[in-house]
Amino acid sequence: MFKYNLSIKNKLILVFAFTMLISLLLAGSIFFIQDVYSTKKSIIERISIQSKIISSNTAVAVYFNDVEALKELLESLQADKEIVTAEIIKNNSIIAHYTRPSQESMGFKWVLQLVMEPTKEVFQPIIYRGQTIAQLKTVTDFPTLHNHVFNHFLVSSIVLFSSFLIGFGIASSLQKIFLNPIQHLLKATKKIAKDKKYDIRVTKISNDELGVLADHFNLMLEQIHKRDKNLEAEVAKRTEDLVTLNNTLNFRANHDILTHLANRELFNDHLNQTIAQAERSKTKFAVIFIDLDQFKLINDTMGHDFGDRILCHVATKLSACVRKEDTLARMGGDEFTVLLPIIKDAANATSFAQKILESFTFPIVEQQAEFHIKPSIGISLYPEDGRQADILQKNADTAMYAAKTEGGNCYRFFSSQMSEKVHKRLTLEGELHNAIKNNELLLHYQPQLLQDGSFAAFEALIRWHHPQKGMIAPYEFIPVAEETGQINHIGDWVIEEVCRQLSEWRALGYELAPVHINISPAQIKPGLAEHIHQTVASYQLSPDLIGCEITENAFAKNLDKLKSFLQQLHTHGFPLAVDDFGTGYSSLSYLKAFPITCLKIDRSFIMDISASKEDASLVKGIINLAHSLKLSVVAEGVESHQHLDFLTAHGCQMIQGYYYSRPLPANKACHWLKMRQQSSNSA
Amino acid sequence: MPCLNQGLTKASTFLCAFLAISACHAQDLINRENQLKAVYLMHFAELTRWPSHQQSNPEFTLCLLGHPPVLKFLKELSQKTIGTRRLTLASQQSISSTSSCQIIYFYNNQDLSQKFLSQFSETLLVGNHQEFITKGGHISFQVIDNKIKLLINLPKIRNANMDISSKLLRIANVIE
Known part of the structure; x- marks a missing residue:
């Protein structure tokens, strides 16, 4: 951890100082050991020379056993502090002996004992007249060497410490050469980090590696500066885009996209x-x-x-x-x-x-x-x-x-009364939705007969049997269904139910007659003709059994779409009739342009046919028009014999109304049909 | 004749001068020899280990038998001490009066009778000739090639309860 917390400056100083310290220690140790050994050698040589001199001087005294003289001679060794003891051994006996007075040692014996023996014995023969007559044994414990070592250690320590201090000082001075460029870099880096300004540049102080580093650092700053500017521009642009987007989103959150009005x-x-x-x-x-x-x-x-x-x-x-x-x-x-x-x-x-x-x-x-x-x-x-x-x-x-x-x-x-009406309508809307799901809708079949009274076809008329309100007429709920789009479901149900009923009658063995269904203009959409065809085909019924009635009002709008729809039905073989003819669109050109096969005169004209000459004329005109266009005509709402006579007299081919039969439930329609067949068979 | 006389005078003068110079040179040699002998005698006192009982005597007596020429030089050295002992010079005419001497210097090679030797058994006897040693003397000065040499009869000395320092023995001819 210590080495990581130190600054480079202190690391450099320490490295320099410790390198020097270790070098000095190594050199000092080598010199110390060399000095110890050379000093020791010189001491031993000096003692050897001294021993030779002593042996020479003592030869006569030894020969003549002059112990006093020997002692006196040996005492002269006191001058040499290296010699701790000296003995003259003659015939294995010590005849003279010298011991150095005790002296204070510097306490470095133990240091020296690590590298050399503590004492050294030197034997020198005493020769007199060519013969060795005794041995001079001198022993040294190197006291001078101890002092020398101590002094050496003292001086070395001082030199080492001084050198370390000098090295420390030099390192402190020299580190500036290395660190000044780094300090510049560091200062610049701190300033950049603090101010976030990348236009700052580092001053290049030297041409060495640090100079190259400064150059590259400046280059990097240049690139960052450029990138920063680009980024700033990009951020500004994106911020602007975001503001625009935010404004757009805010606008969209509060405004209608289509009209730009408030939402x-x-x-x-x-x-x-x-x-x-x-x-x-x-x-x-x-x-x-x-x-x-x-x-x-x-x-x-x-x-x-x-x-x-x-x-x-x-x-x-x-x-x-x-x-x-x-x-x-x-x-x-x-x-x-x-x-x-x-x-x-x-x-x-x-x-x-x-x-x-x-x-x-x-x-x-x-x-x-x-x-x-x-x-x-x-x-x-x-x-x-x-x-x-x-x-x-x-x-x-x-x-x-x-x-x-x-x-x-x-x-x-x-007004408060309005609220009740609207409530009723909304209730009806909800109940109609349930009616489809709960099978509350049903079809009644009103027969259409030819002039001779023979059966021609049924018109399927929808009814709603409300569980509480009883039977509800179509004029009450069909407009609601058209407004709410539920007419599509109802229309699909009608074609399915008619097919199912025909299929049932066929199964019961009845001779099938065509059934006309009403198609609301609100139902017409791409794919409807195909859907009707597929439904009819799925019951294996012939398309000419299903007549499709379109109210005249449908011809008022979007004629292309209507034409396409009717054309498809015609292609598949479905008979097409215009319902409520005379009440709506005044242009008659569509009668030629569209593949229509039948006109149905609205009941409103038939009702007053006896009393109103205008209505009678109108009906006659319609019949004539149909004849001239080779279209069949069906009169709705025929309720009396007068109605029948008039229509028959003017060539209306088919009659539909209460005069013959009101709309009947499926079972009764079946029964009616059966009765008609039986009566015609009997006739 | 006068010339002869003059010549003889000159010759006699030169001869007298030559003789006078030669006489002076001979006298110097003798003085030098005696001076050295005086120094040796003093060193004999120092370099001899005397019987222990003599150590307590505060005086060390060097006796000179007769009036030897060394006396003059010894007197110059008389202020010295031998160890702690004061040196006393004694010039004696006869052996009989030398009973308290530690060293007796025989200048004229007096005979050393057995009686004398036994009487002065612990006295260092110093003489001037080799015969002095053979007669029982301890140390004899010998002049060889104008140099004074010592001849020491070490057994005799040791028999007399004395011993000679090896320092002296080193420069002497020792009879062992």
């Missing part, structure tokens, strides 16, 4: 704010609900894209009617709401509604065609019609429904 959320927000404001200031405001009449028909016939473009025109019209402080919102589909936050009384709302209606008097032009779009407007007022946002909206909606049920293209203020 439901923003409208509710404004409505709540207005309620709060109105509560404080005790003022009034109005919530206006606008729904376009029959707009679904445009969508269904012209397509949704076209419908969207019409909606944009509508939004433009409405925008032109609102004030700056008003909130205009599209709630979805063809529903728009307007919040009039400041009104004095209902008259202000009335003025606004009339202004809207007036703006819609001018047709909307799209794709060089004019479309007369009409709005139904419902108005609820604060605080009379509610103090809460949802209630005010619901009531405006209710008022709008009231306007719509009264024919549309008008405005209505909310």
Whole structure:
């Protein structure tokens, strides 16, 4: 851990100082050992020389056994502190002996004992007249060497310590040469890390590796600086994009994408704010609900894209009617709401509604065609019609429904009675949904007979047997089904049920007669003709057994789509009839252009045929027209003999009405058919 | 004749001068010899280990038999001490009066009778001739090639309860 915490400066100093210390220690040790051995050698040589001198001087004394002289001579060794003892041995006996007086040692004996023997004995023969007469034994314990070693150690220590200090000082000075560039780098790095500024550059101090490092460091900074700038630009761009996206998302969160009007959320927000404001200031405001009449028909016939473009025109019209402080919102589909936050009384709302209606008097032009779009407007007022946002909206909606049920293209203020009607309708809508699931729908079959009274075909008429309310007529629930789209399920069910019934009758052995079904314009969509064909084929029935009746109103819109549908049915072999003929579209050219085989005169003409000459003329005209176009004619609603006579007299081929039979449940229709067959057989 | 006389005078003068110079040189040699002998005698006192009972005597007596020329030089050295003992010079005319001497220097090679030798058994006897040794003397000065040499009769000395330091023996001819 220590080595990691040290700065490079201190590491360099320590490395330098310790390198020098170790070098000095090594060199000092070598010199020390060499000095010890050379000193020891010189001591031993000196003692040997001294021994020779002593032996020479003592030769005579030994020879003459002059012990006193010997002692005296040996005493002279006191001058040499190296010799600890000296003995003259003659004939294995010590005849003279010298012992050095005790002296203080420097205490380095133990150090020397590690590298050499503690004492050294030197033997020198004493020769007199050519003969060795004795031995001089001198023993040294190297006291001088001890002192020498001590002094050497002392001096070495001082030199070593001094050298270490000098080395430390030199290292401290020299490290600047290495560290200054590094310090510059470090300083620059710290500054960059602190300020996040990559335009700082390191000063190049030397041309060595650190200089190269500084160059590369600067190059790296340059690249980072460039990348940083690019990144900043990128971040700025992305931030701008994000702001734009955020604004877009915010706009989308609060606005309708198609019309760019406020959406439901923003409208509710404004409505709540207005309620709060109105509560404080005790003022009034109005919530206006606008729904376009029959707009679904445009969508269904012209397509949704076209419908969207019409909606944009509508939004433009409405925008032109609102004030700056008003909130205009599209709630979805063809529903728009307007919040009039400041009104004095209902008259202000009335003025606004009339202004809207007036703006819609001018047709909307799209794709060089004019479309007369009409709005139904419902108005609820604060605080009379509610103090809460949802209630005010619901009531405006209710008022709008009231306007719509009264024919549309008008405005209505909310009243409590309206609420009940709307409630009924909404209940019916929910129950109809359940009716399909619960098999509460059923088909009644009304026969069509030829002029001679022979059976020609059935028309399948839908009924709803409500578990509580009893039988509900189609005019009550079919419009609801068409508005809510449930007509598709009902239509599919009808064709399936008719096929199933025919299949059943065939199984029972009855001679099958054609059954006509009614197809709502709201049902027509790509693939329907194919679906009908496949359903009929799945029961192995011939397509000419299923007659398809289309109301005349269907020919008013999206003729291409209708033509394509009818053409497909015709191709598959289904007979085609125009229902309620005379009540709708005035142009008769479609009778030639479309593969129609039959016209059905609406019951409204037949009912007054006896009393109204106009109706009689009209019926005659229709019959003649059918004849001229080689179309068969069916008269609906024939209830009396007069009706029958008139129609027969004018060449109407087929009769349908209560005169012969009301619509019958399947079993009764079967029975009726059976009876007819039996009677015809008996006749 | 006068010339002869003059010549004789000159010759006699030169001769007298030569004789005078030669006489002076001979006298120097003799003085040098005696001076050395005086020093040796002093060293004999120092380099001889005397019987222990003599150590307690505060005086060390060097006796000179007769009036030897060394006396003059010994007197110059008389202020010295032998160890702790004070040196006393005694010039005696006869042997009989040398009973307290530690060293007796026989200048004229007096005879050494057995009686004398036994009387002075612990006295160092020093003489001037080799015969002195043969007669029982201990140390004899010998002049060989104008150098004074010592001849020491070590057994005799040791028999007299004395011993001679090897320092002296080293430079002497020793009879063992």
